[in-house]
Amino acid sequence: MSTPYKPEVIELEAQQHWADARSFEVSENPDKEKFYCLTMFPYPSGKLHMGHVRVFTISDVIARYQRMQGKHVLQPMGWDAFGMPAENAAIQRGVPPAEWTYKNIEDMRGQLNRLGYAYDWSREVTTCRPEYYRWEQWLFTKMFEKGLVYRKNSVVNWDPVDQTVLANEQVIDGRGWRSDALVERREIPQWFMKITAYADELLDELDCMPGWPDSVKIMQRNWIGRSEGVELSFDVAGEAEPLTVYTTRPDTLMGVTYMAVAAEHPLATKVAADDADIAEFVEECRKTDAAEATLETMEKKGMPLGISAIHPLTGEEVPLWVANFVLMSYGTGAVMAVPGHDERDWEFAKKHGIEIKQVIAPADGTEIDIQAAVFVDKGVLVNSGNYDGLDFDGAFNAIADHFEKTGRGGRTVNYRLRDWGVSRQRYWGAPIPIIYCDDCDAVPVPEDQLPVVLPEDVEFTGVGSPLREMPEFYEVKCPRCGKDARRETDTFDTFVESSWYFARYACPDNNEAMLDERAAYWTPVDQYTGGIEHAILHLLYSRFFQRVMRDEGLTEESEPFANLLTQGMVLKDGAKMSKAKGNTVDPQELIALYGADTVRLFMMFAAPPEQALEWSDDGVQGSFRFLKRFWNAVVEHAAVGPVVSIDPGVLDEADKELRRKTHQTIAKISDDIGRRNSFNTAVAAAMELLNAVNKLDSDSDAGRAVKHEALEAVVLMLSPIVPHICHALWRELGHKTPLIDQTWPEVDESALEMEQIELVVQVNGKLRARVSVPADADEVTIEKLAVADANVQRFIDGKDIRKVIVVPGRLVNIVV
C-alpha cells in the first residue's frame, strides 16, 4: 500500500520550505505588477476563532491565486491591539493590559503560521507600539493646525454607581453591566474629527467605486444621508431667540400643529425650573443610554411646555412640547411637527389629541381621510393659502424663496453624518497628544515631544483610567508658555488606529515619516477582505483618513481599497461568533485532529464567502475524507511510473471526455476564483474532476497521460485553498521545482470541442424530453428532432403548435 495522508507531517514540511525560501517576503519592484491583498487585522483576543479562519483563508486564497497569475503579491498581517477586552482581562486576572496583549499576539501568530497563511511577517504592525501610534498622534496635531479637530460637549453613558463612562456594549437593558444601575446620559467635553468636511467627497466618490459591493455603497450613502431642505425660524412667544428647525418637507409647513424640543433644550430647562412636572419628565428623559437604537425604539413620550411658537406664515400660535424622541445632538434640538404627513407626528398627535391638518392631497385627485390614515407621499398643496395647487417642487421653491427674502431662513444641505468623536475615557489606547494650559488653552504636543508614550506597567483596577492617578504622566509644562499644565488623559477611539494601518504596512520601519515612497508603490489595497459588520464605521473612517493623509501630502490616493469583499459572519446558535458572546469554536482542536488543510477546505466549501455561515461540526470530516481520496488518487497514479505526453489523435472517447472535463474545469475554477470569488463552487468543480479521474478505467499510455494532466490541474488549482497537501503532491507527480513558484494552468480550447450536444425539450414550459443534436445543427433541424420525440408527441398530439422557441445550446420550448 502507498504512503498514507499524514497532514501533521506534510504541513510542517511545506511551512518549513516557505520559511526557508522566504517565499512571502516582498520588496518594491516597479517592473512587476503589484497586488496588495489585505484582510481586516485581528484584535489579539488570545485565540483565533472561526471568523478569523474564514476571513484569513479567503484572503490567502486570493493572494495565492494572484501570485499564480504572475502578480507581485503583498499580504501582510498585524494587530489591532488597543481596546476594552485587554482592560477587562486586566481586571479579571490582575495582569497589565500590555502584558496580556503581547502574550496573546505571540500565541495567535503561532496559530496563523500553523494555518499556512502566506504572510510577509517582516512588515508586521502592532498598533499599541509607540512607533506605530506616534504617527496618528502626529497626524492629529496636523489636523489641529488645520482646524480639522475641535473640542465640544458630547453625550456619554454614565454609570452613577461605578462613577464611570460606559461603552454602549456595557449597557444592558439600560443598566450598567457591572453595577446594574440605571445608566444616565451625561455631557462631557470630547475631541472630534471633522469628517463632515469630507461628506460630499465621501458620498460622490461612491459612484466611481465598481470594486465595492452595492450593498456597502448604499449603506454608506444612507449613513452620510445628504438631504436638501429648508431651515426656518419660528418666533417663540415671550422669548427673544427664535426656534430654528430643519425640514425636507417645507411644502407641509401649513400643516404644522405643534413643535417639539429635546429634553436638554434651553427652553425645556427654563420651563423645568418653575414646573415640577416638566422637571420630572426632563429628568426621566436623561435616564436612558445614548444608543440610537434605544432612542428610536422606546415609547414616544412628551409633555406640553405651556408656551407657544408663532407660525411664520399665519402668525397663529402653535403649542410647544418637550419630547424624548427629539435629540439635542441632532440638528438644532427642535423639530416642527406635521401630523397629517409624517408617520411619527401622526401617531403622537393621535395619542395626545393634537390637531391633524391635511395640507397635501394625492396628485391623482383621490380623496383621503387624514384622521383615519397618515399621508406621507408628495402631492398637491391644499389648505395652504397662496400655495394651494402647487406641487412639491413648486411649493419647496416658493416657501424657500419666501424665507430667504424675509431673512428667516432658507435652503440648506443637511447630513445625517456627524463628526467623529475620538475621545475615550479609557486607559488602553493611544494618548491624545494635547496639553491643557490655563493661559494657552488646549495646546497640541510639539512634534519633537512625540510620541506621548502610554505607560505600560500600571496597576489596573477598573475604576477609571490609571492615567488620571499618575501625576508623572499628566503633570507637564505648557509647550507654549512653559507654565505648569495638565496632559490630556483620554485616549483615542481604537478606530483611529485601524483607519490607516493598511498604508503603514508598506513602511512599518520608517521612524522619520508616517508614510514614504514604498507606500506609493503598494497603495491602494487591491483586494480588501473583512466582515460585513464593518460596512460603515471602519470603512468610512478609513476613507476619511486616506483623504486627510492625501491632503497632508503623504499620498496621492483618495481611496484606500480598490476592491472590497465583505465576508459573512460565522454564526453559532444563530448569533455572531464573538469573544464577547462566548459562543466560539476553537479552530485549534480541529487542526490537531485533521490538519490545517481540512479546516481551510471546509471553510471555503461550506458556504459562499459573502453569506453568513452557520457553524456545524458535521462536514469537516467530509473535507478530510476528500483530501484523503485526493492524496490516494495522486500517490497511486504516480506509483505506476512516468507518463507519456498527450497525443490528441490517439485518444478514445472516454479519454477525450476526461480531457474535456479537465479543461472545462480549468475554465470554471479560473472564473470562480478569479472573477466571482465563488470558492465553494470551485471546490465542488475540483471534486467533480477528481471523481471523473477515479471513474476512468484505463491503463493505456494515453489514458494515464490524460489522468496525469487532470491530476496536475487539480493540484495546481486547489493549491491556493489547500497549499500543504498540494505542495507534497506536486513533488509526488515528479516535479523538482516547488509548487509555490508555479503558474496557473491554461485552458486548451481544442479539448473543449464537442460533436453532439444535448438539448432539453419543453412543451408549454414543462420538461418532456432530451434530444441529442449535432453541435452545429440549425433551428429547423433542432425543431424537427424535438417534435419527432415520442414523449413530446404525446403532449402535442391533436393540438396546434402556436410557437417554437429555440434557445441555442440549451432548450426548445413548444407552445401548443
Added chain:
RNA sequence: GCCGGGAUGGCGGAACUGGUAGACGCGCCGGAUUCAAAAUCCGGUUUCCGAAAGGAAGUGGGGGUUCGAUUCCCCCUCCCGGCACCA
C-alpha cells in the same frame, strides 16, 4: 424604529445574463470487504402516485409580468448584520 442582507431536500449549499431546480458535500438507506468494528469501496436518496415507463406537486407566504420565474415587480412573515463608546 431606521438602513443593508437572507430564506431552496433531513442538513450546508448549486443553478453566474429569465431557460433542465437540487451540482458538490454531509446525513441516511442498501451492498461489498471484515471473525467483528473502524476505515475504505460500489449503488440509491426532493415529496407524492406508479412494478416500470412516466405523471403530479415543489425554491418562506400571497399576488403580478412572461412561451418559460429560485431569478424581475408589488405586498407580507421570519431570521441575520449595522445604528456612531464591541472590535
